[in-house]
Amino acid sequence: MSQVTFGKITLPHGLALAPLAGVSDRAFRRVCRACGADFTVSEMVSAKALCYEQRKKDPKNRSVSGQLASVMADELPMAVQIFGSEPDFMAEAARMIEANEYIGCVSEVPPSAIDINMGCPVRKVTANGEGSALLKNPKLIGEIVTAVVKAVSIPVTVKIRAGWDRDSVNAPEVARIIEASGAAMLTVHARTREQMYEPGVDRSVITAVKNSVSIPVLGNGDIYTAADALSMMTETGCDGVMIARGAMGNPWVFSEICAALDGRDFAMPSAAERFEVALTQVREMIAEKGERVGVAEAKKHLSWYCHGMEGAAAARSRLMQAVSYDELASILREMGGKA
Ligand SMILES: Cc1cc2nc3c(=O)[nH]c(=O)nc-3n(C[C@H](O)[C@H](O)[C@H](O)COP(=O)(O)O)c2cc1C
Structure with a gap:
C-alpha cells in the first residue's frame, strides 16, 4: 500500500526511523526495526571529521566518527548519514563508509545507502555552511550530491528542510536539483531552519516536493x-514517512502504523512488556559502549519510556541517580509492576 522502493531496497510500509544525533544508535535502531520500522538512519557523521581521523596515528584505533558509521548485518536496510559542505570530503567519507575502510570501523557490512544531511539547524553546524545552511546554496547542493553519487555504488538519499526561512522556502527547487544529481530518495522535514522544532509543520511543502520529482519522497x-502518518500520506501524496521524536520512548508507533496500513487492530504492549524491550535496548547499549557510557546514555531513553505514566517524575529522578544496569532495571520493573 505504502511500499517504497529505491535502488534495490524495498520498504514494505514506507516507514523510516529518522537520523537522531545522540539517540538513533544501533540499540535503538534495532528496537525500532523490531517494532516495524522498515529502514533506519544512523546518527549524523561529520564527513570532515571522519576524513581527518584517518590522519591521526592512534595506536588504539579510536574514532568517534568511525563508531557512528559502523553497520551490522542484522540492521539492514539502513543508511549512514553524513554532513559537511565540501564535495570532496563528502565524497571521500561516503567512499570510505561504503568500503568499510576507516579507522574505528567495526562494520560487518556496508550500509544500504548514504544519506546526506541538509536539515540540521544547529548553529555550530550551519555556521560552517553545513546541514540546513546548504539550502541557501542550491548550486553547492548539486555539486555535493553529484560527488557523493559518483563515489559510491549504493543509493544516495538526502534529507532536507522546507527552506532556510519563511522568505526562502525552496524545497521543490532543491528537490529537483537533488533528483537531477542522482539521488534515489528524498526526505522533507516540513519546517524551515528558522522554525527549528517549533510546533506545526507546513505539509503543503511536502506536496509541492512530491509534485516536483519522481524519486520517492518521505514526509517528516x-x-x-498512526492517524498522523496516514493523514500525512493522504494529504501530501508522500510515498512514506520518517519519524523522529514520535519514536523516542515509543518505538511501537511503527507497529501502530503498520497495523493501520494493513487494516489490523493494534494493542499497545503493557508497561511491563514495554520496559522489558527498553531494558533489552539498554543491555545492547552497554554491550556496545560499556556500562558507564551505556548507563549514562540510557537514562534519557528510559525517561522517555516512562512518559505519561503515573509516578514518571519520581521514577525519572531515581533513574538520573542510577549508576548501574541493575539499578535501572529495578526502578523500571518496580514501575512496570505497579502500572
Ligand atoms: C535529538 C534530535 C537529534 C536529531 N539529529 C538529527 C541528525 O543527526 N540528522 C538529521 O538529519 N536530523 C536530525 N534531527 C531531526 C530529525 O531527524 C527530524 O527531522 C525532526 O526531529 C522532525 O521530525 P519529528 O517531528 O518526527 O521529530 C534530530 C532531531 C532531534 C530531536
Whole structure:
C-alpha cells in the first residue's frame, strides 16, 4: 500500500526511523526495526571529521566518527548519514563508509545507502555552511550530491528542510536539483531552519516536493500516531514517512502504523512488556559502549519510556541517580509492576 522502493531496497510500509544525533544508535535502531520500522538512519557523521581521523596515528584505533558509521548485518536496510559542505570530503567519507575502510570501523557490512544531511539547524553546524545552511546554496547542493553519487555504488538519499526561512522556502527547487544529481530518495522535514522544532509543520511543502520529482519522497515532521502518518500520506501524496521524536520512548508507533496500513487492530504492549524491550535496548547499549557510557546514555531513553505514566517524575529522578544496569532495571520493573 505504502511500499517504497529505491535502488534495490524495498520498504514494505514506507516507514523510516529518522537520523537522531545522540539517540538513533544501533540499540535503538534495532528496537525500532523490531517494532516495524522498515529502514533506519544512523546518527549524523561529520564527513570532515571522519576524513581527518584517518590522519591521526592512534595506536588504539579510536574514532568517534568511525563508531557512528559502523553497520551490522542484522540492521539492514539502513543508511549512514553524513554532513559537511565540501564535495570532496563528502565524497571521500561516503567512499570510505561504503568500503568499510576507516579507522574505528567495526562494520560487518556496508550500509544500504548514504544519506546526506541538509536539515540540521544547529548553529555550530550551519555556521560552517553545513546541514540546513546548504539550502541557501542550491548550486553547492548539486555539486555535493553529484560527488557523493559518483563515489559510491549504493543509493544516495538526502534529507532536507522546507527552506532556510519563511522568505526562502525552496524545497521543490532543491528537490529537483537533488533528483537531477542522482539521488534515489528524498526526505522533507516540513519546517524551515528558522522554525527549528517549533510546533506545526507546513505539509503543503511536502506536496509541492512530491509534485516536483519522481524519486520517492518521505514526509517528516510531527508524526506521533498512526492517524498522523496516514493523514500525512493522504494529504501530501508522500510515498512514506520518517519519524523522529514520535519514536523516542515509543518505538511501537511503527507497529501502530503498520497495523493501520494493513487494516489490523493494534494493542499497545503493557508497561511491563514495554520496559522489558527498553531494558533489552539498554543491555545492547552497554554491550556496545560499556556500562558507564551505556548507563549514562540510557537514562534519557528510559525517561522517555516512562512518559505519561503515573509516578514518571519520581521514577525519572531515581533513574538520573542510577549508576548501574541493575539499578535501572529495578526502578523500571518496580514501575512496570505497579502500572
Ligand atoms: C535529538 C534530535 C537529534 C536529531 N539529529 C538529527 C541528525 O543527526 N540528522 C538529521 O538529519 N536530523 C536530525 N534531527 C531531526 C530529525 O531527524 C527530524 O527531522 C525532526 O526531529 C522532525 O521530525 P519529528 O517531528 O518526527 O521529530 C534530530 C532531531 C532531534 C530531536
